[in-house]
Amino acid sequence: MASENVLTLTDDNFEQQIEQGEGLAVVDFWAEWCGPCRAVGPVIESIADDYAGKVLVGKLDVDSNRKITERFNVRSIPSILYFKDGKLVETVVGVRSKTQLEELIQTHG
Secondary structure, X not given: OOOOOEEEXXXXXXXXXXXXXXXXXXXXXXXXXXXXHHHHXXXXXXXXXXXXXXXXXXXXXXXXXXXXXXXXXXXXXXXXXXXXXXXXXXEEXXXXXXXXXXXXXHHHO
């Protein structure tokens, strides 16, 4: 990952980092083989940089982290899930523009 502001999430650290966290978190559910995921990756990294210290931004590889992927019923990727104070508040499936993703940050932030 190009941005140091993007947290790598796993089945092991998801609960502590996201569900026990405060404030807004944006999690990109993705896979290496997924073309649309690679397209949205730079957008996620840009958001992580722009909102560093304000919004936690993470990526979760669905192939390596089945438990969390299944728990949140992620069936299509990319899926971008928004969490507010540890609770799921929004799910976006498919490629979206930075503007569209930022609008949801404003909505839930």
